Amino acid sequence: MADNVPALAVTGATGAVGGAVARLLAEAGVRQRLLARHTxxxxxxxxxxxxxVSYLDGPQAVNALRGVHTLFMVSAAESPHRVQDQQTFVDAAVEAGVEHIVYTSFMGAAPDAVFTLARDHFATEEHIKSAGVAYTFLRDCLYQDVLPTFVQPDGVIRGPAGQGRFAPVARTDVARTAAKILLSPEQYRNQTYTLTGPAELTMDQVAGILTTVAGAAVHYLEETYGEAMDSRIKAGAARWQAEAWTSSYQAIAAGQLAPVSPDIEQLTGTPPLGFEEYLQRTRN
Structure with a gap:
């Protein structure tokens, strides 16, 4: 490999996590190559x-990844064929000679996870392991950043989360943790980390924090699975997407997005942001 070719590649750099990782690495003086569908x-x-690069275009990915040692692989956009696309990309990475994949997975990834998309992440993890490369899996909880979008126009969060607790994490904390790992990936070879915020919250508490910070009343209303599916399909969601959204609430009810993990603070030396602190920072 030529000395002037970066041996680190970052995907998804047009998004919040990948873009933040790319900037942090640049600030640290680390050379990298950026991969994205829309450059x-x-x-x-x-x-x-x-x-x-598109994850579903193997030859294109091979060309982009030649000479790369470490790959930061942000999970692909949600779709019915996400697992297949990600496996295609992993296979291309292996063909190109990539030796270590750092992959953004999901908390509680398992073949029988309640959250349907966590099953997809598990399938991708297993494919990376079977490919014979070194790996580091970052299993993120739900992002704090997206929780305000759960509020419907009438000020209500609806879903079958019950009084289950979860530990949402800020994307900025995920990004700085990933950047720390990418600075010396060998230290984190073949490890799996769970990235959460510092507190377990119910949806009622999420609504209360949103009310406090935004100044407009937000409430949580529990739905049954059937009610949640019906409302999302009527709103135009495809069935697989409605199942993903609905099952994310069910995973909270089942306790699969808790407890709090110490991994972010242990890896970076700095505790993760709480949800209210995150919201206050984004308002300033």
Whole structure:
């Protein structure tokens, strides 16, 4: 490999997590190459080659990844064929000679996880393991960043979460943890980490925090599985998507998105943001 070719690749750099990781690595003086479907939306970083890559295009990915030792693989956009696309990309990475994949997975990833998309993440983890490369899996809880979007226009969060607790995490904490690992990936070889916020919350508590910070009343209303599915399908969601959204609430009710994990603080030396602190920061 030529000395001037970065041996670290970051995917998804047009998104919140991948973009933040890319900027943190650049600030640390680490050379990298950025991969994305739409390169015009990538952050402009000095001396950083960019490649247009789709996870479902194996030959294209092989060309973009030649000479890469470590790959930060942000999970693909949610879709019915997500697992297949990600397996195609992993196979391309292996063919290109990638030796270590750091993959953004999901908390509680398992073949029988309540949250349907956590099953997809588990399938991808297993494919990476079977490919024979080193791995580091970052199993993220639900993002704090998306919780405000759960509020419907009438100020109500609806879903079958019951009084279950979960430990949502800020994307910024995920990004800085990933960047720390990518600075010296050998230290984290073949390890799995769970990335959460510092507190377990019920949906009632989430609604209360949103009310406090935003100044407008937000309430949580529990739905049954059937009610949740019906409302989302009537709103235009495909069935697989409605099942994913609904089962994310069910996973909270089942306790699969708790307890709090110490991994972010142990890995970075800094505790993760609480939900209210995150909201206050984004308002300023």
């Amino acid at each position: 015009v939306r990538l952050p402009e970083l000095p001396d950083t080659p960019v490649f247009a």
